[in-house]
Amino acid sequence: xxxxxxxxxxxxxxxxxxxxxxxxxxxxxxxxxxxxxxxxxxxxxxxxxxxxxxxxxxxxxxxxxxxxxxxxxxxxxxxxxxxxxxxxxxxxxxxxxxxxxxxxxxxxxxxxxxxxxxxxxxxxxxxxxxxxxxxxxxxxxxxxxxxxxxxxxxxxxxxxxxxxxxxxxxxxxxxxxxxxxxxxxxxxxxxxxxxxxxxxxxxxxxxxxxxxxxxxxxxxxxxxxxxxxxxxxxxxxxxxxxxxxxxxxxxxxxxxxxxxxxxxxxxxxxxxxxxxxxxx
Amino acid sequence: xxxxxxxxxxxxxxxxxxxxxxxxxxxxxxxxxxxxxxxxxxxxxxxxxxxxxxxxxxxxxxxxxxxxxxxxxxxxxxxxxxxxxxxxxxxxxxxxxxxxxxxxxxxxxxxxxxxxxxxxxxxxxxxxxxxxxxxxxxxxxxxxxxxxxxxxxxxxxxxxxxxxxxxxxxxxxxxxxxxxxxxxxxx
Numbered sequence: 001x002x003x004x005x006x007x008x009x010x011x012x013x014x015x016x017x018x019x020x021x022x023x024x025x026x027x028x029x030x031x032x033x034x035x036x037x038x039x040x041x042x043x044x045x046x047x048x049x050x051x052x053x054x055x056x057x058x059x060x061x062x063x064x065x066x067x068x069x070x071x072x073x074x075x076x077x078x079x080x081x082x083x084x085x086x087x088x089x090x091x092x093x094x095x096x097x098x099x100x101x102x103x104x105x106x107x108x109x110x111x112x113x114x115x116x117x118x119x120x121x122x123x124x125x126x127x128x129x130x131x132x133x134x135x136x137x138x139x140x141x142x143x144x145x146x147x148x149x150x151x152x153x154x155x156x157x158x159x160x161x162x163x164x165x166x167x168x169x170x171x172x173x174x175x176x177x178x179x180x181x182x183x184x185x186x187x188x189x190x191x192x193x194x195x196x197x198x199x200x201x202x203x204x205x206x207x208x209x210x211x212x213x214x215x216x217x218x219x220x221x222x223x224x225x226x227x228x229x230x231x232x233x234x235x236x237x238x239x240x241x242x243x244x245x246x247x248x249x250x251x252x253x254x255x256x257x258x259x260x261x262x263x264x265x266x267x268x269x270x271x272x273x274x275x276x277x278x279x280x
Numbered sequence: 281x282x283x284x285x286x287x288x289x290x291x292x293x294x295x296x297x298x299x300x301x302x303x304x305x306x307x308x309x310x311x312x313x314x315x316x317x318x319x320x321x322x323x324x325x326x327x328x329x330x331x332x333x334x335x336x337x338x339x340x341x342x343x344x345x346x347x348x349x350x351x352x353x354x355x356x357x358x359x360x361x362x363x364x365x366x367x368x369x370x371x372x373x374x375x376x377x378x379x380x381x382x383x384x385x386x387x388x389x390x391x392x393x394x395x396x397x398x399x400x401x402x403x404x405x406x407x408x409x410x411x412x413x414x415x416x417x418x419x420x421x422x423x424x425x426x427x428x429x430x431x432x433x434x435x436x437x438x439x440x441x442x443x444x445x446x447x448x449x450x451x452x453x454x455x456x457x458x459x460x461x462x463x464x465x466x467x
Contacts, residue, residue, distance in 0.1 A: 095396030102398065154405075155391040156384070175292070248392060256393035260400045263386040267407040270379060274414035278421065 005216060008223035009050070015230035016043040022237035028162075031241060034084040035166055038077040039233075045070035059212070068130035075137040078170065082141050085159075085167055086148050092247040093157060095256070100151050107147055111140035128188050135181035138174040145171055160245075165236020173229035180225075184218050369422055376415055383408050 019039050023029060029036035052066040086104055091097050115136030119129055145167060152159060159167065192211055194200035345364075348357045386404055390396050 093391050095393040096391050099396050099398060099401060155387050157391060250394045251389065251392045253394050256389055256396065259389050260386065260393075260397065260404075263382060263389075264400060264403050264407060267379070267382065267386075267404065267411070271407060271410050271414060274411065274418055277418055278414070 005219050005223065008220060008227065009046075012223050012227045012230070013043075013046055013050075015227050015234065016046055019043075019230050019233050019237070022234060026162075026237050026241045028237065028241055031244060032081070032084055032088065032163070032166070034077070034080040038074075038081040041077040042074055045073055065126065068126050071130055071134050075134055078141060078174075079137065081166075082144055082170065085163065085170075086144070088163060089159060089244060090152070090157060093155070094250065096151075096155050096157070100148070103151070104144060104147060108140065108144055111136070111143055115140060125188070128185060131181045131185035131188060135178055135185060138177035138181065141174045142171060142178065145174075160242060162236050162239070162241045166233060169229045169232035169236065172232055173226060176222075176225040176229070180218060180222055184214070187214055365422065369419065372415070372419060372422060379411055379415075 016039070020043050023036045023039050049063070049066050049070050052063050056062040056066075086100070087097075090100055115133060118136050119133045149159075149167070192207065192214060194203050194207060345361070348360050352360065383404070390401060390404075
């Protein structure tokens, strides 16, 4: 690791500790337990990977597996935190939650299936698998969050400010993961692919410098933007997190059954008249 | 386009959409689903623009146009027609607001309902998208002067009837929700 990476690693670790501190001081674990778990997993995996680097060396095979393992573990816990955000506050609106659950589940299944198929089609190398899966999961997270917020906006069910900040942090990290993992995957599967082939062992010494350089640049960007994402969470959690709002008083089911078709019928008539206006 | 370009563009557009959705509106006057009991009165004002329908109808009537063209000097008639068109445009904006209020009412009812029909919600979404498109087209035609003002009469008549029905419906909802609230308090 170079000086910049060292500095960024220590700064990221400090931010992770601060975020974990905020999560427990603000009692976020009572409201969003999976987000609390996600922040703890981030901290634990950073410490774990750092210990592996120290014990086995930065370029060892153990460190390589430890790093990619931690990336996928983070992606998995992040997915849980996103599911929790989807569920948060929307569950009290039973009708809308049933609809949202249906839409979000359909979107998730499609995106996860795409991620699995896309990863399956990659060359049989851990780094390429890892980068592809990380990219596809981050992309799926972005789409799911976008669908969730469109849904909330459409039905005028806003999210509280701290939760919005948490979602913004996750979005930022995911967006950057998509871009960076795509670049890394393309480099690995492109001009650095020989590095992964036993048959090209003779070229490894020549490729080593390039491989390390790509890793250094990627790590520096990754750490910098990850730290920024942590900063968004710190900002979101700077104030106490309010307890979830009381469940709304729902209307009798008949109101919707009677009103909704009537409203739709009127809206349709309205559109018909607008269409008539446009006829020559 | 390469794989990288597509992914980067998609990620950037999604992030922009999310940012727009996440930024709180400072002076948001939109109804939230939790506010229905307190906004019934505001909702009662839905389709308020139809109240100006008689005046607008008079201003846009073919008789008025004919009279102006026959009696007023040419430049005065021209200016009057231009102003009438501006009034018609503002009225169209008002009708858009009425439509949006009605749509919001539909969404709020859906949000507060214990069960929601997928078909009904999809239909409403499609209707609102269609309306947005039609509104833009009518606005463009009205602005360019290629739409006779008299045709707006049909639309305003419809909104008037719609508003009357909505007022009745909202009063009914208000009564039911207040009844349920008092039952919850009693319990």
